[in-house]
Amino acid sequence: MKETITRSLTGILFLVVIILALILHPYLYLALFSLVCIAGWFEFTSLFYPERKPGIKIPGALLLAGSFIIVYFMLNGQLPAYFMFIPVISLLVMIIFDASARTFTAGRGIPVCTAGFLYLGTGLCCLHCLAFQQGTLEAYSPSWILYVCYLIWTYDTMAYVSGRLAGKHPLWVRISPKKTWEGSIGGALSAIILAIVLSRFNTDLSVPGWIGLAMVVVVFGTLGDLFESWLKRRTGKKDSGKLLPGHGGILDRFDSLLMATPFVSIYLILVL
Numbered sequence: 139m140k141e142t143i144t145r146s147l148t149g150i151l152f153l154v155v156i157i158l159a160l161i162l163h164p165y166l167y168l169a170l171f172s173l174v175c176i177a178g179w180f181e182f183t184s185l186f187y188p189e190r191k192p193g194i195k196i197p198g199a200l201l202l203a204g205s206f207i208i209v210y211f212m213l214n215g216q217l218p219a220y221f222m223f224i225p226v227i228s229l230l231v232m233i234i235f236d237a238s239a240r241t242f243t244a245g246r247g248i249p250v251c252t253a254g255f256l257y258l259g260t261g262l263c264c265l266h267c268l269a270f271q272q273g274t275l276e277a278y279s280p281s282w283i284l285y286v287c288y289l290i291w292t293y294d295t296m297a298y299v300s301g302r303l304a305g306k307h308p309l310w311v312r313i314s315p316k317k318t319w320e321g322s323i324g325g326a327l328s329a330i331i332l333a334i335v336l337s338r339f340n341t342d343l344s345v346p347g348w349i350g351l352a353m354v355v356v357v358f359g360t361l362g363d364l365f366e367s368w369l370k371r372r373t374g375k376k377d378s379g380k381l382l383p384g385h386g387g388i389l390d391r392f393d394s395l396l397m398a399t400p401f402v403s404i405y406l407i408l409v410l
Contacts, residue, residue, distance in 0.1 A: 145384030152382065152391065156287065160280035167269065167280065168210055175203040175262055177388040181378040182254045185369055198251060201228050202259055209263045213270045214278075229255065261396030267403040285336060286402055289355040290394045292332045293325040294363075300324025309360075314367040326356045347409050354405045355398050362397025366390065 159170040179199040205225040211217040233251055268282040301321025309317040333352035337345045366389055370378060379387020389396075 148382050148384045152385070153291065157284065160283055164269075164278040167278075168207060171262055171265060172203040172206055174388055174392060175199065175206050175258065177379070177381060178202075178258050178262075178392065179254060181387045181389050182258060183250055185373045185375055185378060186250050197228075197232050198254065201225055201232065202255065202262075204228075205255075205259055206262055209266055213266050257396065261392075261399050264399040264403045268399070268406070281340070282402075282406065285340070285351075286355055286398065287395065288336070289329045289332060289352055290359050290398065293329040293356055293359060294394065295325075296328035297321040297325025310364060313364050313371060317363075317367075322356075322360060326353070329356050342410060350409070351402065351405060354401055355394075358398040358401045359394035362394045365397060366393035 155170070159166040176199040179202050180195055183195050183198065205222075208217060208221050208225060212219060212221065229251065265283055268286065269278055269280060297317070298321065300323070301316070301318045304320045304324070305318030307319045308315055309319055309322055329352045330349055333348040334345060337343065337348040343351060366378065369389075370376065377386030378389035381387050382391060385391055
C-alpha cells in the first residue's frame, strides 16, 4: 500500500512538473529536458559501467545537454548550423581520449558513447521538431509534445490496469515478463479513444490521422519500453536509477518518449 501511494504521488508530481515546464515558458522546457539529458546519460552509462569513474560520465552528460541546447537555438534561428561542429568534435575528442587511456578498460566507453548519443540525443532533440514549427522563438508551441505525452501516459496507465485485471499472455516473456498482450491491447484502445477526443480540439489532423498518431505512439512507445527493459535485463538491473521513488530512474519514465518521438516527428511531417 505504501509503495502504491509513493508511486502515485511521484507520478502526479512528475506530470505536473512536465506540463508546467512545457506550457509556462520555452526556457523552462529547455532547462527541464537538459536536466533529463544529464540524468539520462548518467543512468545509461551506469547500466554498463557502474565501476567507471566520472571521467566519461560528466563530459558525456554535459556534451549531450549542450547538443540539446544548441539544436534548440538553431531551430529557433539564433545560432548558425555550423555550431553543431562543437558537440561533434567534442564527442570525437572524448572517444579518442577513452580509446587511448592506459587502462584495461580502454576503448570500452566507445560503444556506450555512440549508443547513448544515438538513443538519448536523437529522441530528445526530436522534441524540438515538435516544439518548433516556424523556426522562431515565437513559434514555440508545446501542443504536440503534450499530445504525445498524453497518449503515452494514457497507454502506460491503462496497459498497467488492463494487465493487472486481465493479463494472462506475456508480451515478450524473455525481456519483460510482467507485460501482457491483454494489457497492451487495453492500453492501445484507451490511447485511440483519447486520440479521437483530442481530434475535437485540434483539427490539424483528421480523425484517421489522430488514430494513426496514436498507433505510432503505441507501437514505438512499447518498443522503447521493451528496449529499456532489455538493457536492464542485460546488465542485471531492476531499475535504471533511483531518482523517482516508486518509478525508478529517468530512463524508466522517458523510455517510451525517447523511442516514439523520432517516429512521431516523421509521421507529422508526412501527414500535416
